[in-house]
Amino acid sequence: MKIISVSDKNEMSKKAAQIILELIKEKPNAVLGLATGGTPEGTYKELVADHQKNETSYCQIHTVNLDEYVGINPEDPNSYHSYMESHFFKYIDLPKDQRFLPDGKNTSVEACVHYDNLIESLGGVDLQLLGIGRNGHIGFNEPGTPLTMGTHVVQLTESTRKANARFFGSLSEVPEQAITMGIGTILKSKKIVLIASGEEKAEAMNRMLHFSVPDDCFPASALVQHPDVTVIADEAALSLIKFSKE
Numbered sequence: 417m418k419i420i421s422v423s424d425k426n427e428m429s430k431k432a433a434q435i436i437l438e439l440i441k442e443k444p445n446a447v448l449g450l451a452t453g454g455t456p457e458g459t460y461k462e463l464v465a466d467h468q469k470n471e472t473s474y475c476q477i478h479t480v481n482l483d484e485y486v487g488i489n490p491e492d493p494n495s496y497h498s499y500m501e502s503h504f505f506k507y508i509d510l511p512k513d514q515r516f517l518p519d520g521k522n523t524s525v526e527a528c529v530h531y532d533n534l535i536e537s538l539g540g541v542d543l544q545l546l547g548i549g550r551n552g553h554i555g556f557n558e559p560g561t562p563l564t565m566g567t568h569v570v571q572l573t574e575s576t577r578k579a580n581a582r583f584f585g586s587l588s589e590v591p592e593q594a595i596t597m598g599i600g601t602i603l604k605s606k607k608i609v610l611i612a613s614g615e616e617k618a619e620a621m622n623r624m625l626h627f628s629v630p631d632d633c634f635p636a637s638a639l640v641q642h643p644d645v646t647v648i649a650d651e652a653a654l655s656l657i658k659f660s661k662e
């Protein structure tokens with residue numbers, strides 16, 4: 417696992433965008449695995465700014481998102497479909513039929529298997545962008561999720577619902593379930609870039625970097641078995657870690 421320590425969220429966003437842009441330059445038809453939440457917002461801003469300035473094209477790119485809330489319509493402003501549209505897709509030249517998110521309205525086993533098959537049929541994810549939850553969740557894989565699972569439906573923990581309530585009017589509006597790529601799906605990505613910012617992620621980062629073998633009590637620990645993981649974290653997120661920073 418390569419750790420890149422940066423000063424703040426802005427620098428984290430720039431670095432993550434730079435890595436994504438390097439991949440697009442090298443492989444204009446790459447498959448990007450995308451994340452939502454507060455952490456990647458700045459990364460999308462950087463990519464949009466680059467698209468407007470340098471005209472980096474997404475016309476051959478495919479994107480697959482990690483997760484979506486169960487029971488929510490794609491048009492709902494709180495859906496991850498809407499998030500991707502408003503933070504990224506509406507600004508770039510990525511064709512509509514090359515963007516994929518799990519369907520929060522169809523969470524059958526067949527739909528889950530279909531999502532994993534779709535990713536395989538695209539040739540797999542070249543680069544998966546990840547945030548991390550305070551309890552170590554990646555995607556929406558909560559602690560206790562078997563680390564080999566494909567796309568599936570999860571019951572969200574109270575702490576995740578509380579953390580995400582800031583995007584909704586109130587906690588009661590946050591869906592209780594989500595459909596997410598499993599850890600097994602995520603680990604098939606060729607490259608993984610995990611971004612983290614702020615003191616509220618310090619404990620999760622500290623825990624993640626102390627696992628030498630994966631343990632399903634802390635989903636992000638699964639990343640120790642992946643050969644190409646880059647963590648980009650700001651000083652606040654790395655503040656509990658005692659090691660010489662890059």
Ligand SMILES: O=P(O)(O)OC[C@H]1O[C@](O)(CO)[C@@H](O)[C@@H]1O
Nearest residue numbers: 452453454455547548549555556
């Ligand atoms: O970036 P945030 O909003 O802190 O969220 C952390 C993680 O939790 C989620 O909201 C749930 O998957 C992710 O989208 C995100 O990577």
